[in-house]
Amino acid sequence: MSNTPLLKTEGLGIQFGGLKAVDEFNFEIDHGQLFGLIGPNGAGKTTIFNLLTGVYTPTSGQILFEGQSLAHKSPTKITELGIARTFQNIRLFKEMSVIDNVKVGLHHSEEYNLLSAIFHTPSYFKGEEKMDQDARKLLAVFGLEAYADVKASNLPYGKQRQLEIARALGTNPKLLLLDEPAAGMNPTETAELMKTIELVREKFNVAILLIEHDMKLVMGICEKIAVLNFGTMLAFDTPDKIKNNPDVIEAYLGSDD
Numbered sequence: 001m002s003n004t005p006l007l008k009t010e011g012l013g014i015q016f017g018g019l020k021a022v023d024e025f026n027f028e029i030d031h032g033q034l035f036g037l038i039g040p041n042g043a044g045k046t047t048i049f050n051l052l053t054g055v056y057t058p059t060s061g062q063i064l065f066e067g068q069s070l071a072h073k074s075p076t077k078i079t080e081l082g083i084a085r086t087f088q089n090i091r092l093f094k095e096m097s098v099i100d101n102v103k104v105g106l107h108h109s110e111e112y113n114l115l116s117a118i119f120h121t122p123s124y125f126k127g128e129e130k131m132d133q134d135a136r137k138l139l140a141v142f143g144l145e146a147y148a149d150v151k152a153s154n155l156p157y158g159k160q161r162q163l164e165i166a167r168a169l170g171t172n173p174k175l176l177l178l179d180e181p182a183a184g185m186n187p188t189e190t191a192e193l194m195k196t197i198e199l200v201r202e203k204f205n206v207a208i209l210l211i212e213h214d215m216k217l218v219m220g221i222c223e224k225i226a227v228l229n230f231g232t233m234l235a236f237d238t239p240d241k242i243k244n245n246p247d248v249i250e251a252y253l254g255s256d257d
């Protein structure tokens with residue numbers, strides 16, 4: 001079992017009508033690794049996240065998570081198995097408090113007994129208390145504990161993105177997928193985010209795959225980078241090699257991004 005990669009895709013593909021959005025995508029990531037996924041707009045990056053999380057069903061190939069096929073598994077089941085994500089456009093429960101947003105994620109990992117919840121038994125209160133403590137611990141990692149009772153929509157933009165990551169971590173993932181976490185951030189927020197991502201990887205011992213257009217961030221923290229172009233993998237290498245790969249320069253770095 002120790003040789004089994006955390007995540008492996010074999011010939012993964014999906015077609016929408018005549019368009020092969022992702023084609024023959026072969027990729028591997030192991031426990032604790034921090035990889036990037038880059039490529040021009042429309043290259044298929046978010047589609048890959050949607051395939052990995054069960055939002056889309058592949059039309060070819062397969063996805064193995066700890067050696068187990070994810071075929072026909074629902075997004076909820078996939079979260080339970082250990083894959084969590086954030087979205088390109090922040091998807092928080094904006095009217096709820098910061099801490100309640102984290103608790104929503106924690107429900108996945110808690111043994112939740114419906115009867116005890118309805119009748120508010122002592123075990124319900126104990127469960128609630130534990131959830132509250134766990135949520136506060138997670139917020140503390142992101143320096144968000146002082147904002148626990150603030151409405152999520154009232155947080156500054158950069159902190160909303162951090163909260164989304166905190167909520168995803170609440171499901172106790174082994175693999176965290178971050179979709180353009182620096183989108184819309186100013187340089188100070190981006191620099192803070194880079195530190196947060198590295199801290200999360202160390203503290204939670206989680207593998208991270210991130211889609212990002214901010215090259216400074218990607219090149220600065222990723223061990224390896226997969227480059228996607230028109231749905232196919234153009235290169236999969238270390239940041240230094242990617243930077244100097246002529247195909248990549250032409251397809252991506254030379255484009256408007």
Ligand SMILES: Nc1ncnc2c1ncn2[C@@H]1O[C@H](COP(=O)(O)OP(=O)(O)OP(=O)(O)O)[C@@H](O)[C@H]1O
Nearest residue numbers: 016019021039040041042043044045046047048088
């Ligand atoms: N549900 C869908 N139905 C039809 N086409 C789709 C669907 N989802 C994605 N596509 C198409 O697949 C291609 C890849 O889109 P995707 O959003 O994965 O790109 P991306 O690399 O994430 O781009 P960006 O950097 O702009 O977010 C695009 O041509 C897109 O229009």
